[in-house]
Amino acid sequence: MQKTLADIGEFGLINRIQKILNKKDCKLPEVTLGIGDDTAAFNPKSGFELLVTCDCLVEGTHFLPDYITPHELGRRAMAINISDIGAMGGRPLYALVSLGLNPQAPVKYIEDMYLGFLDELNPLEACIIGGNLTKTQKPLFIDITVIGEVEIGRKLLRSSAKPGDKILVTGYPGQSAAGLKILLNEGKSDGKNDHPLIRAYNTPSHRAKEGQAIAQSGCGGAMIDTSDGFLSDLRHICVESHVGADLVEDKFPISEALRDAAARLNCSPVEFFLQASDDYELIFTCTPENVNKIRSAVSAVSDVPVSEIGWISKSAGKIQIERRDGTLYRPDPSGWNHYQIKEENNV
Amino acid sequence: MQKTLADIGEFGLINRIQKILNKKDCKLPEVTLGIGDDTAAFNPKSGFELLVTCDCLVEGTHFLPDYITPHELGRRAMAINISDIGAMGGRPLYALVSLGLNPQAPVKYIEDMYLGFLDELNPLEACIIGGNLTKTQKPLFIDITVIGEVEIGRKLLRSSAKPGDKILVTGYPGQSAAGLKILLNEGKSDGKNDHPLIRAYNTPSHRAKEGQAIAQSGCGGAMIDTSDGFLSDLRHICVESHVGADLVEDKFPISEALRDAAARLNCSPVEFFLQASDDYELIFTCTPENVNKIRSAVSAVSDVPVSEIGWISKSAGKIQIERRDGTLYRPDPSGWNHYQIKEENNV
Numbered sequence: 001m002q003k004t005l006a007d008i009g010e011f012g013l014i015n016r017i018q019k020i021l022n023k024k025d026c027k028l029p030e031v032t033l034g035i036g037d038d039t040a041a042f043n044p045k046s047g048f049e050l051l052v053t054c055d056c057l058v059e060g061t062h063f064l065p066d067y068i069t070p071h072e073l074g075r076r077a078m079a080i081n082i083s084d085i086g087a088m089g090g091r092p093l094y095a096l097v098s099l100g101l102n103p104q105a106p107v108k109y110i111e112d113m114y115l116g117f118l119d120e121l122n123p124l125e126a127c128i129i130g131g132n133l134t135k136t137q138k139p140l141f142i143d144i145t146v147i148g149e150v151e152i153g154r155k156l157l158r159s160s161a162k163p164g165d166k167i168l169v170t171g172y173p174g175q176s177a178a179g180l181k182i183l184l185n186e187g188k189s190d191g192k193n194d195h196p197l198i199r200a201y202n203t204p205s206h207r208a209k210e211g212q213a214i215a216q217s218g219c220g221g222a223m224i225d226t227s228d229g230f231l232s233d234l235r236h237i238c239v240e241s242h243v244g245a246d247l248v249e250d251k252f253p254i255s256e257a258l259r260d261a262a263a264r265l266n267c268s269p270v271e272f273f274l275q276a277s278d279d280y281e282l283i284f285t286c287t288p289e290n291v292n293k294i295r296s297a298v299s300a301v302s303d304v305p306v307s308e309i310g311w312i313s314k315s316a317g318k319i320q321i322e323r324r325d326g327t328l329y330r331p332d333p334s335g336w337n338h339y340q341i342k343e344e345n346n347v
Numbered sequence: 348m349q350k351t352l353a354d355i356g357e358f359g360l361i362n363r364i365q366k367i368l369n370k371k372d373c374k375l376p377e378v379t380l381g382i383g384d385d386t387a388a389f390n391p392k393s394g395f396e397l398l399v400t401c402d403c404l405v406e407g408t409h410f411l412p413d414y415i416t417p418h419e420l421g422r423r424a425m426a427i428n429i430s431d432i433g434a435m436g437g438r439p440l441y442a443l444v445s446l447g448l449n450p451q452a453p454v455k456y457i458e459d460m461y462l463g464f465l466d467e468l469n470p471l472e473a474c475i476i477g478g479n480l481t482k483t484q485k486p487l488f489i490d491i492t493v494i495g496e497v498e499i500g501r502k503l504l505r506s507s508a509k510p511g512d513k514i515l516v517t518g519y520p521g522q523s524a525a526g527l528k529i530l531l532n533e534g535k536s537d538g539k540n541d542h543p544l545i546r547a548y549n550t551p552s553h554r555a556k557e558g559q560a561i562a563q564s565g566c567g568g569a570m571i572d573t574s575d576g577f578l579s580d581l582r583h584i585c586v587e588s589h590v591g592a593d594l595v596e597d598k599f600p601i602s603e604a605l606r607d608a609a610a611r612l613n614c615s616p617v618e619f620f621l622q623a624s625d626d627y628e629l630i631f632t633c634t635p636e637n638v639n640k641i642r643s644a645v646s647a648v649s650d651v652p653v654s655e656i657g658w659i660s661k662s663a664g665k666i667q668i669e670r671r672d673g674t675l676y677r678p679d680p681s682g683w684n685h686y687q688i689k690e691e692n693n694v
Contacts, residue, residue, distance in 0.1 A: 032396055036587070037505050038434040038571060039400035039495070044391035049379055053386035054445045054492060056481040087385040098401045098445075098490050134403040136486060143445050143479070145401060145492040148386070158384050224385060240383070 005110070006103035010133055016107065017114055024118045026127045031094070033129075040130035042094060048149040053084040055227075059139035067183050070109045072202045074116020077142040079206045080227060082120060083280040085148035086208030087225035089156045089215020092124055092148045097131035100141040113142070124208060154215045156284065161222035161241035165285035165312040168294070170207050170304050172255040173230040174269065175200035177277030181265055196257045204280045209301045211282055217297035221285035221312075229276040231331055234283055234319060244315035248322050253307040274331055285312055352457070353450040357480055363454065364461055371465045373474045378441070380476075387477035389441060395496040400431040406486035414530050417456045419549045421463020424489040426553045427574060429467060430627040432495035433555030434572035436503045436562020439471050439495045444478035447488040460489070471555060501562045503631065508569035508588035512632035512659040515641070517554050517651050519602040520577040521616065522547035524624030528612055543604045551627045556648045558629055564644035568632035576623040578678055581630055581666060591662035595669050600654040621678055632659055 005013060018035060033041035044050055057063055057077045068076070078095065085092040097117060101110065114128075121127060126146075179201030207225070214220045222237045238245055254269045262269040286294050291308060298306050320328050352360060365382060380388035391397055404410055404424045415423070425442065432439045444464060448457065461475075468474060473493075526548030554572070561567040569584045585592055601616045609616035633641050638655060645653050667675050 033502070033504070038431040039398040039437070041396045041398050041435070041497070041502060043396055043499070046393055049388045049390055050397070051386040051388050052441070052443060052477060052492075052494065054443050054477065054479050054490075056445050056447065056479050056490070058447055058481050058483045060484065061482045084385040088388070090386070094399070096399060096401050096492060098403050098492075100403065100405055100488060130399060130401065132401050132403050132490070134405050134488070134490075135408045136405045136488070137407065139483060141447060141481070141483065141488065143401075143403070143481075143490045145399075145443060145445075147399065147494075150388070152390070155380070155388060157380070 002106040002108060004103065005101055005105050005107060008107060013107065013110065013133060016111060020111060020114050020118070021128055024115070024122065026122060026125050028093070028125070028127055031127065031129055035130055040094070040096070042129065045149065047152055049152050049155060051085050051088050051090040051148040051150055051155070052145065053081060054143060054145040055081050055084065056141055056143040058141045068202050070112035071116040073142070074113035075120050075203045077144055078117045078120040079204055080280060081144045081146040082124065082208050083206035083225045083227065085146055086206055086211030087223055087282060088150060089154055089211050089220065089223065090148035090150035091212055092121070092126045092146050092208055094127060094129045094147045095121060096145040097128055098134070098143040099131070100134045100136035102137060102140065103135060105140070150215060154218070156215050156220045156223035157240070158222055158224050158237050159240040161237050161243050161285045161312045163243055163312050163314040164287070165221050166288055166291050166308050167234070167245055167247070167283065167285055167310045167312060168291070168306055168308050169230070169253065169281055169283050170210055170306055171205070171279065171281040172253050172258060173226050173279045173281050174272035174274070174277050175255060175258050176204055176279045177275065178258055178261045178265065178272050182261060185265070197261050201278065204278060206280050207282045207304065210298050210304055213297040213301045214282070214284055214294055217294055219286050219290035219293045219297070221287070223282060223284040226277070226279045226281045226283060229274070230283065231274045231319065232276070237283065237285070238317055238319060242316045244313040244318035245310055246313050246320055246322070247310035250324050251307060251309045253305060349453040349455060351450065352448055352452050352454060355454060360454065360457065360480060363458060367458060367461050367465070368475055371462070371469065373469060373472050375440070375472070375474055378474065378476055382477055387441070387443070389476065392496065394499055396499055396502060398432050398435050398437040398495040398497055398502070399492065400428060401490060401492040402428050402431065403488055403490040405488045415549045417459035418463040420489070421460035422467050422550045424491055425464045425467040426551055427627060428491045428493040429471065429555050430553035430572045430574065432493055433553055433558030434570055434629060435497060436501055436558050436567065436570065437495035437497035438559055439468070439473045439493050439555055441474060441476045441494045442468060443492040444475055445481070445490040446478070447481045447483035449484060449487065450482060452487070497562060501565070503562050503567045503570035504587070505569055505571050505584050506587035508584050508590050508632040508659045510590055510659050510661040511634065512568050513635055513638050513655050514581070514592055514594065514630065514632055514657045514659060515638070515653055515655050516577070516600065516628055516630050517557055517653055518552070518626065518628040519600050519605060520573050520626045520628050521619035521621070521624050522602060522605050523551055523626045524622065525605055525608045525612065525619050529608060532612070544608050548625065551625055553627050554629045554651065557645050557651055560644040560648045561629070561631055561641055564641055566633050566637035566640045566644070568634070570629060570631040573624070573626045573628045573630060576621070577630065578621045578666065579623065584630065584632070585664055585666060589663045591660040591665035592657055593660050593667055593669070594657035597671050598654060598656045600652060
């Protein structure tokens with residue numbers, strides 16, 4: 001029978017986590033104290049600001065255990081936090097993992113989650129320095145804090161977009177929402193997790209390297225990640241920068257996979273692109289003369305496509321889209337709003 | 348009818364929280380970005396290490412809403428995190444508050460929790476710089492990360508106790524456990540929260556100022572806060588320092604209030620002192636010649652009593668206690684172990 005948390009106790013679990021970290025975690029000389037005391041401790045580097053963010057996944061709200069493996073869940077929970085550091089142009093350094101766990105949770109499930117966390121952190125030479133374990137009945141929750149750094153003067157805010165700036169986006173927003181729909185339509189994922197859109201939902205890629213390259217180029221304007229959905233996140237830039245946005249539908253990056261899936265699901269690929277979707281791509285702005293410099297900076301570190309899809313206007317808060325036939329429309333904003341029932345997305 | 352989260356939505360709640368912070372929060376010049384972007388940002392001071400900790404309260408596991416007001420709950424959740432920074436000898440600076448909330452939660456309940464958070468942070472000139480709001484069905488959870496700083500070379504670890512060191516403790520450990528017992532025995536707290544032991548449970552004091560003073564004195568050895576219970580936390584020092592502890596029962600600081608309550612509850616006050624209790628006092632060690640220096644350092648910032656209750660021995664892992672009659676015994680360790688069913692404390 002599989003060992004549960006109740007069998008080995010809190011300190012037994014901490015020992016097992018410590019073993020995984022000793023084997024797989026990066027060792028950073030700046031960390032002066034890791035897991036096992038009242039706090040963790042590290043020496044910040046001079047010349048850098050520190051960035052800090054936290055994000056939480058709750059069973060039943062953000063994931064259903066039957067549809068995602070613990071390793072995927074660990075990757076996803078970590079990637080969405082790394083994404084926020086990347087969206088400032090920063091480099092992720094340290095994570096604290098706070099888990100709400102049922103005493104009947106299998107120990108292996110938790111160990112697999114940790115391996116998932118580390119599979120996202122290791123390539124960035126970032127590490128887990130602390131956390132917390134809490135008993136809860138259902139639902140499981142995973143709350144992660146990530147600390148990163150950015151050179152002083154280089155961080156990219158939501159509030160820095162200027163009229164006339166180009167609007168660019170990485171990758172293919174909307175894929176994750178389509179992946180979720182396929183997952184829910186087709187029932188439990190017995191081997192179906194290999195579908196590229198389901199992968200985009202279960203283990204989204206963050207764009208931390210790309211965000212860092214954009215910030216380091218010195219050519220970026222505003223930046224945000226698409227965690228709420230493209231339109232909702234672009235709206236954050238517009239509101240914080242007191243500007244509007246004119247978009248060209250024909251330029252939206254829509255992957256073949258998304259186009260096929262949308263046809264099969266009898267949905268519009270453009271709607272998938274615009275509305276609530278957990279993709280963790282970057283939306284950013286820059287002056288027209290800097291577009292090529294930023295493209296070069298990104299392509300030096302990544303194969304992810306960067307698409308120019310419109311420009312920032314003076315019309316504060318107004319987002320409009322030009323259709324293929326040249327007509328204009330103002331899209332209905334929805335995106336992810338966790339609490340308003342009528343708009344909520346329950347997984 | 349009271350407004351709920353579902354009525355105002357996530358962004359409505361963020362606006363209300365922002366208003367409370369604007370009115371009541373401290374403004375620290377080092378914070379270069381607060382709530383409202385992908386991350387918060389701050390400039391670390393040179394000459395300091397950064398400390399980081401997180402701790403979580405879950406409804407049903409750590410509190411029952413009928414027994415604690417939202418303002419008390421906010422204070423408690425923040426105090427236990429501040430306590431960890433204090434237990435390293437550090438100064439708390441920034442908090443991130445991650446909440447798991449039911450859509451039907453009254454907005455006022457959440458606002459009152461924030462006022463509680465700030466009532467703990469404001470006196471320390473610490474502030475909330477970020478967080479997260481997550482939808483969950485029951486139970487409510489409050490997961491807080493606190494970042495603090497300590498002068499390089501001054502942090503006090505669990506692993507620094509040396510044979511011959513004196514063992515000291517602040518305040519009156521055990522009061523919180525007795526307060527919890529009274530609360531559960533006497534039913535819902537209609538005005539009963541004024542009982543000093545119930546206050547000790549619902550709104551425990553942290554000892555951050557005292558911890559900082561001990562670290563700054565340069566005379567401290569090992570230090571830890573009593574979040575699991577005196578014996579369990581002293582054991583952490585013994586294990587990490589590879590030492591033992593000899594304690595003198597007659598020197599245990601047991602308040603009149605605890606003595607009275609123990610008699611009424613037909614329990615031993617010494618058991619309350621030793622076993623699982625959420626008190627957030629400090630246990631620390633120092634060489635005999637430094638005891639008076641540390642007492643002076645603490646009394647310069649605080650009226651909290653400091654009691655000398657024993658000394659560190661060479662016998663790794665062995666804790667023994669001398670009774671009034673001079674006989675010795677080895678106490679049974681329990682403390683707070685979240686997952687092992689036989690030992691768990693369900694509130």
